[in-house]
Amino acid sequence: MRIGELAARTGVSVRALRYYEEQDLLASQRSASGQRRYAEGAVDRVQLIQQLYAAGVPSRSIADLLPCVVNGRATPELLERLSAEQARIDSRIEELTSARDRLGSVISNAIANWRTGRSCRPG
Amino acid sequence: MRIGELAARTGVSVRALRYYEEQDLLASQRSASGQRRYAEGAVDRVQLIQQLYAAGVPSRSIADLLPCVVNGRATPELLERLSAEQARIDSRIEELTSARDRLGSVISNAIANWRTGRSCRPG
DNA sequence: CTTGCCTCTGACGTCAACGTCAGGTTTTAG
């Protein structure tokens, strides 16, 4: 498929796909005229890239670990990096959870004030 | 306390603290000569700011909700925004969890390959 | 009083992950 279709099917922009290629995250065949052609697997690949980006994994790390994802092999060193990334994600989840809870108590606190005390209306 | 001490006690840079003030996230008294003076509560406040930043809450939203955190009151509109932020954080946590799991399966897959099949060593 | 560290206000630099525009080629629909 061409880049436009891949963009449509993954929900990421054409520009982003070209950017991924620049960063060696996503390869493409080229047609005789130079247009990018992608196989079906590219859809999955792009979604994985997005997932890792969303997890805050820097693109350099993604570039390093993607081959491993594809062929299922990793050097011990890479395995360590993967575990490290996983740990980073875990602590990030904890941060988020605690932030979420803090927001939650702010909310219920505000609601409680709202019921019992004066409301937020002027006066 | 002065800005250097607050920075040391919160672990954020002096520049960041001045930036927070610029964004109306953190107020300060000024000495006669213009230096910033902070009360004890500033330490907590800065940590809250960090937590929200870490959760991806944009600084404008933080500025809006901080007064509410302080005085425990919120307009219905603000309550809605808080809930929206909470929901955003929740979906972010889900993203991260799924990324984490995906990394996990990559890792265990690699380990399995490592045990059963050929290792990653050349040859 | 001076030395040395802390602080001040601008103001420009940075980095990632793209957005956007320019100027040109290719593919497709009619």
Add this chain to the structure above:
DNA sequence: CTAAAACCTGACGTTGACGTCAGAGGCAAG
């Protein structure tokens, strides 16, 4: 064949949360 739509390669713009540097003042110690 032609016009529209999609694609190409640069290359500069954007945003957020600061980093960093310049130049000038403030403050406690000796």
